[in-house]
Amino acid sequence: MGNKKNVLKLIPSLGIVFILIGFIYILYSMKMLNDTLGEKQQDLTSLKIKIDRNKEELSFVDEELKLKQILLDSILKEINESDNMTLRNKVKGDLQANQTLQNSLKTKRHRRGFEQIVYIQVNDIKTLKYVKNIKLLELLRRKNYKAYGYDMQKGLADNTIRYFHKGDSARAALLKENVQKITKTKFKTRYIKYFEKKVPDKQLEIWFKKNL
Known part of the structure; x- marks a missing residue:
């Protein structure tokens, strides 16, 4: 009988002990959670700092490219106004080749899942406005071409x-027919030699100058 009374007296004490243990566990869990959240917050802060730095660097690169483009346009203008036809043709060919190589880098990165990739180079602001107005890019995409945005190639x-x-050659001929119908402008196909190893196959380019 005495043992039962002792057991009954212990039950409330044990309950209090379990409650205290549970409370301590909750406090410990909350501390761990706060520590984890603190670490995550630090990680997010560090990531934000890195993103801000990258934005600044990209902004700097963008401004640098703009300045180089202005200089390039100025040099190109002087060359086009010169009487040296050989020099003019050489510079023009070099600039066109450089654009083709830039396009090929995009092709190698993004060609998965696409049979044919098309790049559109426009001659001037008037041509750019025209192709945007007739939605050349969108219409080519409807014909299952992987067509990228417009690249300005002045002159x-x-x-x-x-x-x-x-x-x-057959793909180029078909693209020519499609582009002529859309733009109401006559085009010619042109095979560019010596680029087989530098440019992936099925890469085509439209070089468009609208005579308004």
């Missing part, structure tokens, strides 16, 4: 569809 476009592998 370099000559209404050609360019291809770089002889096996792409």
Whole structure:
């Protein structure tokens, strides 16, 4: 009988002990959670600092590219106004080749899942406004071309569809027909030699100058 009374007296004490243990566990868990949240907050702060730095660097690069483009446009203008036709043609060809190589880098990164990639180079602001107005980019995409945005190539476009592998001649001819219907402008296909190893196959280029 005495043992039962002792047991009954212990029950409330044990209950209090369990409650205290549970409370301590909750406090410990909350501390751990706060520590974890603190670490995450520090990580987010560090990440934000890195993002801000990258934004500043990208902004600097963008401004630097703009300045280089202004200088390039100025040099190109002087060359186009010169009487040295050989020099003019050489510089024009070099600039066109450079744009093609830039396009090829995009192709190698993004061509997965697409049979054919098309780049559109426009000659001037008037041509750019025209292609945007007729929605050339969107119409080509509807015909299952992976068409990228418009690249301004001042004074370099000559209404050609360019291809770089002889096996792409039929594709270039079909693209020419499609572009002529959309733009109401006559184009020629042009095979550009010596680029087979530098440019992926099925890469085509539109060099468009609208005679308004």
